[in-house]
Amino acid sequence: MAKILKKEVLTPQIKLMVIDAPWVARKARPGQFVVLRINEQGERIPLTIADFDLQEETVTIIFQEVGKTTMVLGDLEEGDEILDFIGPLGKEIEEKYFGHVVCVGGGVGIAPTYPKARAFKEKGNRVTSIIGARSSNLLFWEEEMRRVSDELFVTTDDGTYGEKGFVTQVLERVLNKDKVDLVVAVGPVIMMKMTSLLTEKYSIPTLVSLNPIMVDGTGMCGCCRVTVGGKCKFTCVDGPVFDGHQVDFDELMARQRIYLEEEKRALDAWLMETEKEGAPYHVY
Amino acid sequence: MSTERPSRPKMPQRPPEERIKDFNEVPLGLSEEVAVAEARRCIQCKKPTCIEGCPVEIDIPGFIKLLSQGELDGAIAKIKEKNSLPAICGRVCPQEDQCESKCILGRRGQPVAIGYLERFLADYEREKGVKAPSLPPPRDKKVAVIGSGPAGLTCAGDLARMGYKVTIFEALHAPGGVLVYGIPEFRLPKAIVAQEVDYVQSLGVELKVSRVIGKTFTLDDLKDEGYQAFFIGTGAGLPYFLEVPGENLNGIYSANEFLTRSNLMKAYLFPRYDTPLKVGQSVAVIGGGNVAMDSARTALRLGAKEVCLVYRRTKKEMPARIEEVERAEEEGVNCIILTNPVRFLGNENGWVTGIECIQMELGEPDESGRRRPVPIPGSEFVIPIDTVVVAIGQGPNPLLLETIPDLQLNRRGYIAADAETGATSLAGVFAGGDIVTGAATVISAMGAGKRSAQAIDRFFTDSNSFPEWRQ
Numbered sequence: 001m002a003k004i005l006k007k008e009v010l011t012p013q014i015k016l017m018v019i020d021a022p023w024v025a026r027k028a029r030p031g032q033f034v035v036l037r038i039n040e041q042g043e044r045i046p047l048t049i050a051d052f053d054l055q056e057e058t059v060t061i062i063f064q065e066v067g068k069t070t071m072v073l074g075d076l077e078e079g080d081e082i083l084d085f086i087g088p089l090g091k092e093i094e095e096k097y098f099g100h101v102v103c104v105g106g107g108v109g110i111a112p113t114y115p116k117a118r119a120f121k122e123k124g125n126r127v128t129s130i131i132g133a134r135s136s137n138l139l140f141w142e143e144e145m146r147r148v149s150d151e152l153f154v155t156t157d158d159g160t161y162g163e164k165g166f167v168t169q170v171l172e173r174v175l176n177k178d179k180v181d182l183v184v185a186v187g188p189v190i191m192m193k194m195t196s197l198l199t200e201k202y203s204i205p206t207l208v209s210l211n212p213i214m215v216d217g218t219g220m221c222g223c224c225r226v227t228v229g230g231k232c233k234f235t236c237v238d239g240p241v242f243d244g245h246q247v248d249f250d251e252l253m254a255r256q257r258i259y260l261e262e263e264k265r266a267l268d269a270w271l272m273e274t275e276k277e278g279a280p281y282h283v284y
Numbered sequence: 285m286s287t288e289r290p291s292r293p294k295m296p297q298r299p300p301e302e303r304i305k306d307f308n309e310v311p312l313g314l315s316e317e318v319a320v321a322e323a324r325r326c327i328q329c330k331k332p333t334c335i336e337g338c339p340v341e342i343d344i345p346g347f348i349k350l351l352s353q354g355e356l357d358g359a360i361a362k363i364k365e366k367n368s369l370p371a372i373c374g375r376v377c378p379q380e381d382q383c384e385s386k387c388i389l390g391r392r393g394q395p396v397a398i399g400y401l402e403r404f405l406a407d408y409e410r411e412k413g414v415k416a417p418s419l420p421p422p423r424d425k426k427v428a429v430i431g432s433g434p435a436g437l438t439c440a441g442d443l444a445r446m447g448y449k450v451t452i453f454e455a456l457h458a459p460g461g462v463l464v465y466g467i468p469e470f471r472l473p474k475a476i477v478a479q480e481v482d483y484v485q486s487l488g489v490e491l492k493v494s495r496v497i498g499k500t501f502t503l504d505d506l507k508d509e510g511y512q513a514f515f516i517g518t519g520a521g522l523p524y525f526l527e528v529p530g531e532n533l534n535g536i537y538s539a540n541e542f543l544t545r546s547n548l549m550k551a552y553l554f555p556r557y558d559t560p561l562k563v564g565q566s567v568a569v570i571g572g573g574n575v576a577m578d579s580a581r582t583a584l585r586l587g588a589k590e591v592c593l594v595y596r597r598t599k600k601e602m603p604a605r606i607e608e609v610e611r612a613e614e615e616g617v618n619c620i621i622l623t624n625p626v627r628f629l630g631n632e633n634g635w636v637t638g639i640e641c642i643q644m645e646l647g648e649p650d651e652s653g654r655r656r657p658v659p660i661p662g663s664e665f666v667i668p669i670d671t672v673v674v675a676i677g678q679g680p681n682p683l684l685l686e687t688i689p690d691l692q693l694n695r696r697g698y699i700a701a702d703a704e705t706g707a708t709s710l711a712g713v714f715a716g717g718d719i720v721t722g723a724a725t726v727i728s729a730m731g732a733g734k735r736s737a738q739a740i741d742r743f744f745t746d747s748n749s750f751p752e753w754r755q
Contacts, residue, residue, distance in 0.1 A: 023495065023500050023501070024500065027499065027500065027501075037457055041550075041556060041557045041558055042558050043549065043557075043558035043559040043560075044457075044549070044559070068558060069558060083457070084457040084493070084494040085494070086455075086457075086494045086495075086496060086500070087496070087499065087500065088499060088500075089496065089499055215541060215544055215545060215549065215559075216455070216456060216544065218455050218496055218499075218521075218681070218683055219521070219522055219681050219682070219683055220465075220521040220522070220523070220540055220544070220681065221523065221538060221540045221541035221544050221545075222523045222525065222537075222538040222540065222541055223537075223538075223541045225525075225532055226532075227532060232525060232527070232531070232532065237682070237683055250634075251532055251634065254533075254534055254633065254634030255532065255534060255634070257534070257633075257634075258534045258535075258562060259560045259562065261562075262554065262555075262560035262562065263560070265555055266554070266555045266558060266560070269555050
């Protein structure tokens with residue numbers, strides 16, 4: 001059991017929770033994730049760790065309500081408990097000096113970008129961050145990202161805030177005028193794919209953090225397998241961070257859609273049961 | 285054949301057309317009358333060979349004699365001297381390769397149905413309610429058991445009965461290991477596993493679920509918390525894939541994923557339970573072991589119209605229990621033998637649509653003693669399917685092992701451990717079950733857990749008892 005100490009509604013669909021989980025906080029590093037199960041009937045879902053606090057022994061998660069599980073989670077309040085909170089899982093990113101690191105965060109992926117940007121900054125890197133979302137009401141943590149970045153760019157697809165367009169167009173500008181040693185991209189698969197295609201042209205090493213469907217998160221089931229450099233890897237134990245130039249993103253996108261029908265069915269049943277207004281349903 | 289002696293009873297079981305509609309248990313168990321009659325068939329050999337066939341050396345003639353006299357309580361107590369999980373073993377042990385294969389009666393007729401009798405007695409006791417035995421005075425030594433499968437549960441239970449303070453750490457959210465995530469409800473009801481786990485807890489064993497050792501805690505963290513000995517029973521939990529083209533297409537599962545979704549996550553109760561499991565109309569299971577049979581039978585129960593089993597050797601070489609193969613076939617599973625997948629075919633949306641296979645023939649025996657399957661050139665053909673379960677075995681999960689760099693592994697990546705004691709290259713660290721032997725049986729894992737419990741006791745009482753394994 002892990003208690004929710006704090007809940008913050010970042011945008012109508014994106015929520016932050018600070019979880020009392022000493023067993024995870026003590027070991028957590030940037031890049032790692034947790035698997036959680038809300039209740040006895042619940043599924044196990046992976047969430048990348050957005051922040052962790054060794055003193056308070058807490059872990060911060062940020063999630064977008066896209067289906068039943070994330071909506072049920074979003075309905076929990078401070079003081080409520082999550083039945084299983086497992087981690088930290090996966091491998092951490094290599095925290096070291098590269099020089100100039102560009103961190104690209106898209107949508108809810110801004111959350112896991114934050115601890116990475118902070119870690120790179122702490123290692124003395126010059127950090128440029130580019131964050132973006134579909135619209136201003138999906139954007140969050142601009143100030144947090146600004147604090148750990150030497151320079152920050154913000155985009156929205158619809159131009160309701162910051163620069164209109166995609167993070168990749170800002171990235172291209174940065175790559176054209178500046179020397180970049182490493183790009184780190186976290187967000188929707190299509191964003192990570194476009195970022196990786198772009199940086200490949202410039203031959204800039206690029207790390208992406210993948211978020212495929214998982215069950216156990218400990219290497220036992222192989223549900224999260226991805227093709228990296230022509231080889232089959234398990235995201236949960238070999239990742240979640242991989243060389244973006246080696247990842248087969250199209251396969252990953254197809255695999256993320258395996259349960260689309262079932263997810264919709266579960267969501268509809270739950271909305272009916274709780275008489276909630278249906279939120280626009282989508283999966284990255 | 286003489287008709288004077290009664291013959292071995294057949295296990296009553298639910299008819300195939302009924303049982304494939306649900307996940308309830310298939311065999312129904314013997315009645316007391318039939319069980320006692322069967323026990324009387326045992327000739328009580330002076331030198332019983334059946335015990336040699338039992339990895340935990342149950343006094344088989346002893347318990348059978350008590351049963352034949354109608355002393356059910358005495359009989360189950362006799363079993364429990366050596367085996368703390370009889371309701372499980374009575375269901376999933378391959379008795380035909382173990383105790384029953386050594387039964388003298390089997391030479392001229394049918395061996396005593398030892399497994400059925402064990403199951404009967406365990407169920408009798410379960411229905412009555414199991415009492416925890418009285419425990420010796422507590423000892424001031426803490427043992428950490430990593431993994432709550434058959435090896436870990438047995439080791440923990442035995443140590444607790446010696447008075448040690450034991451904590452089991454389980455990575456998943458439910459205890460039982462392969463007994464809960466792997467073996468389906470229709471073969472091993474989860475209520476039985478839960479009862480066995482409750483029993484171990486009633487001995488004072490502390491159980492911590494959702495704690496991944498190697499990630500949440502390292503072995504050194506546990507040492508700092510005062511644990512002085514360790515038993516690693518983490519199983520063989522890394523699924524093997526065929527490594528042929530197209531294997532990451534949608535609709536292709538490892539057996540571990542397929543069974544974990546169904547068993548542990550209860551996907552068969554979706555959407556009442558949140559975890560889905562997509563099963564199409566036509567399912568192919570690759571492999572010939574018990575896990576393959578479990579997957580095929582699960583697929584049928586989840587609504588598949590056709591389920592075939594694709595195996596590269598013949599039925600004779602299948603590692604699955606004969607009765608499991610028979611039950612699968614009764615339920616309509618079609619065995620396609622001497623056939624091996626070459627690649628998976630898919631559609632434009634990334635879903636699997638077929639398996640290109642090649643026909644095989646049996647050549648010379650390989651190191652396992654089974655005749656090696658050899659492809660027949662030019663014999664490729666396609667099996668159209670929409671779901672595949674790959675059940676070709678598991679390897680050692682490196683998650684814990686890579687965080688203990690000093691722990692010696694064997695050539696296959698499993699923990700190098702003494703077969704008699706489970707002692708490893710690290711003092712105070714013992715290991716047993718599939719993480720040492722590779723995928724084997726529930727009972728052999730239990731046997732290993734048992735031997736390690738004895739060894740850990742010796743380790744505490746005489747610190748020089750494992751010099752050869754000291755660093």
